[in-house]
Amino acid sequence: MPTKATDQAVRNHRLFCHENTSGNLAAMSAKANHCETMSDVRENVDRVDRLLVALMAERLNYIEQAARIKPSRDAVRDEDRIEDVITKVKAQCRIDGFDEDMAERMWRAMMEDFIAHEFIKWDDLRD
Ligand SMILES: O=C(O)C(=O)C[C@]1(C(=O)O)C=C[C@@H](O)C=C1
DSSP: OOOHHHHHHHHHHHHHTTTOOSOOHHHHHHSOOOOSSHHHHHHHHHHHHHHHHHHHHHHHHHHHHHHHHOSSGGGTSOHHHHHHHHHHHHHHHHHHTOOHHHHHHHHHHHHHHHHHHHHHHHHHHTO
16 A cells, blocks of 8 residues: 555645546656746756655555564575566656666666665564
8 A cells, every 4th residue: 555645745745736637646756847947947856856765664664664574684585587677667768758778777776775675674683
């Protein structure tokens, strides 16, 4: 289930992107609002950042649950799953029109931080 913060962020996003009523977050995200001023640009960037932070917080919660569920420390870093995530993210990039190489760099860096967090959480839960 999405968290309250994510629900709120998605609702705000929907309100802001009122021209798109399909309910499809990917389609809405791909269509940016037209800006006339730098203030418009920064307002939109700040709004998107709030949405991203809410989504990252939700992602981190699942990583912490993975730390609880995984039976062995060796299972924390899973190379096959990392490649599976990258493949799926790149497929989504083709749908949303985002640069696949940029996304791959971002996701690999992001996952390293998430994995480091998962190791810390796995150890904490078993102290
Ligand atoms: O899918 C998992 O097993 C996770 O713990 C999540 C995640 C990720 O960040 O997506 C993190 C660690 C694993 O190496 C693979 C993927």
